[in-house]
Amino acid sequence: MLTYDLERRGCLTRYEYLYRCVREDIVLGRLAAGERLPSRRALAAHLGTAVGTVENAYAQLEAEGYVEARERRGYFVAAGAMESRPQVPERELAPPEEAESDRTWLLDLKGGGNRAEGFPFSVWAKLMRRTLSERGEALLQATAHNGAVELRRAIARRLYQQRGIAARPAQIVVGAGTEYLYNLLVQLLGREGRFGVEDPGYSKAARIYRINGVQTVPIPVDGKGAVPQAVQAADVRVLHISPNHQFPTGTVMPIARRQALLRWAAEGARYIIEDDYDSEFRFTGRPIPTLQSISPEGPVIYMNTFSRSLAPSLRISYMVLPVHMLADYQQRLGFYSCTVPAMEQYTLARFLDEGHFDSHLSRMKVFYRSRRDAVLEAIQASPLAGRCQVYGQNAGLHFLLKLDTGRDDRTLARLAEENGLRLSFLSEYCLETNDALSHTLVVHYPGADLERLKQALAVLVQLL
């Protein structure tokens, strides 16, 4: 007779525990296919429990196909219920949970610092509370697939005022981060042909295209941005660029080259993805007009994100599709649900409409500019001054520092790491080797620790 100690059932009910015990015996082959189970009454008496307990357990086993009931004869173990343990090779074990390095650096040019510093959290929290109170249960309903119309209207207004882009809210698609939008773009534009990506450039975009089955081609970047002749020669169908502040070189593409690339795109069924990732942080002059605003009906898809200008945990990005692509988008991708919760969308719409975003950006520009100046001054005052040159300091949250050194980048990076400096080299963003771009640091200055900068620079100059 089956014997199980029902007292060992822990937090399970008696019937559930009994069900599990019998199931295990079947699965492990201790009860063979065709074998008859004891009658409900007999097993209940044997285990000192109610008949109903056994009845429930048997019913469950039957419902799941472990046993079969035959009329007037009782329950029998079903055929095929025994588990033949699949042989899974013992591969590498899982990486440890949250394996975040906790090493502290004298200088960390990769960390980027607390990216949410300066964010007006109390304003945001207040707007969230107001959204909760005022919208109430309406927050539970899904927004349109391309985002809540309130948010798209707020974005459209801002784009018009700040970037000269006259887009209708219907052209805007809101999604949970730029990475997600890159995924959508591959699905919209298709995998045929090749995508050109800037070299050096933002490697994550290229990586996402590739992992989505798209072939990418590196397009060299010179002092004016992506080179049109190279675009032409590379025979790409889609070109992903950041003409307004190229990452990481900081180049601003002049108007003639913009026109040349727009002409190239208009010649065939080609597309330009204009990544305007950090246009908010320009320190001199007005923002540069976007490709989209130069050619509002052209084949340009404009993209930008709030994750960078607000906080990393808020995954809200958007793209502006040309009007002639909307019907296709709607038909092919309109079935997707919007990936950003309604709560965040309505809160951000308010944050934009009430001017908090502009105030935040103004404050952050002052903050970053003074941080940048402090880093530049520290460099000028250090022994490094005679052995380096600064580029691209007029916009964005990084600048370039060309070092006068005989060491190659890898060696220097390794030496630096041994001495507590975590450096970031321009060559790390290069897809193809380019000697002209070596010996150049990408200085993400918001993360630099000003107090220890003097010491760090003194160490660095020793390593050159």
Added chain:
Amino acid sequence: MLTYDLERRGCLTRYEYLYRCVREDIVLGRLAAGERLPSRRALAAHLGTAVGTVENAYAQLEAEGYVEARERRGYFVAAGAMESRPQVPERELAPPEEAESDRTWLLDLKGGGNRAEGFPFSVWAKLMRRTLSERGEALLQATAHNGAVELRRAIARRLYQQRGIAARPAQIVVGAGTEYLYNLLVQLLGREGRFGVEDPGYSKAARIYRINGVQTVPIPVDGKGAVPQAVQAADVRVLHISPNHQFPTGTVMPIARRQALLRWAAEGARYIIEDDYDSEFRFTGRPIPTLQSISPEGPVIYMNTFSRSLAPSLRISYMVLPVHMLADYQQRLGFYSCTVPAMEQYTLARFLDEGHFDSHLSRMKVFYRSRRDAVLEAIQASPLAGRCQVYGQNAGLHFLLKLDTGRDDRTLARLAEENGLRLSFLSEYCLETNDALSHTLVVHYPGADLERLKQALAVLVQLL
């Protein structure tokens, strides 16, 4: 001399307006390449404005490459700055914004009703406020790429208690909706080989696989779920199934067939995606053990969502990866940021940990059961009773209603629509024609309007 009326500048500053006017003249070819601009002083006097205004406008034009400054000679229009308007074909115009049908139906089996009804919004709002107060600025930091560990722990506890799944939090990946996770899965598993999808089945999954460049093969479903012989014959590498409550047939896969499919998967480098989309709404017996719990080390990826059981606007889903896939996942997709905002993740973790989710589900089960019973009773009491048969009413938020009619589904659907009934047929979920599945309604009963149901059924029986 260039003549612009600075009074027409609207909200722009004088220099900005002037800059835009000159830029437009260059772009449209009114100022030719090489042409010399008036001196700053002369233009300022001409326009009746300050010299600084013209200086700023010229500097901006120069920064953007529209004009070139030649030392001691002044500013000249740059070559190539004139726009050759790209010829974009006039394709279809955009679909109208928010083209939501506002037709009201006598009976709507497609709408699904207010999917968020019964959701304890006040509890959720309270938890959000608490999360805001207690976590504060920490909410701005990005969570781990696979989700906040607090949420993954809460999900792991629940999976263990409710679904017999003993998963470590590190095996769980949280994402903004199941649709997004399907995208990730294609990137994880690759596009080679073919994906088997249930026929009839959840067409959105198949659609997402296809739009991601994967070839899908329909796998027929019989009274026990996906047919193993068909899986074998279709030569698929990945099998996407809902064995615990097949959509839309409602079939529960018996244990022998589960074992057979697990053996099939273990034979080669194959994977089973177990979509447990509505396991929360089972009305009789215990929940069925998942494939994952039968073969915790096997090649099974388990998926589930909170969008269905909580509210459509909350895009939070998760998957459980087998331990042996974690290193690969981390290496290939670990660079992605988590798509769900920290706020929603922490709030949901609390909602689970404090038992609100279980209470909500219990209430909803009672609610849905009584709704289902009312719909079934209305059918029994109607003239339709003699001409239909009910299937699959023991679980999930729909059941099947086989109609006794000579009309084909399309004709019946059209007639019904003309008479105010929006029907949903099983054949609409079929990838290949299957006569055995015709004449069968999929009754999503939460959306049925009980007050008008009697009338609607009377209309329906007339149309058969």
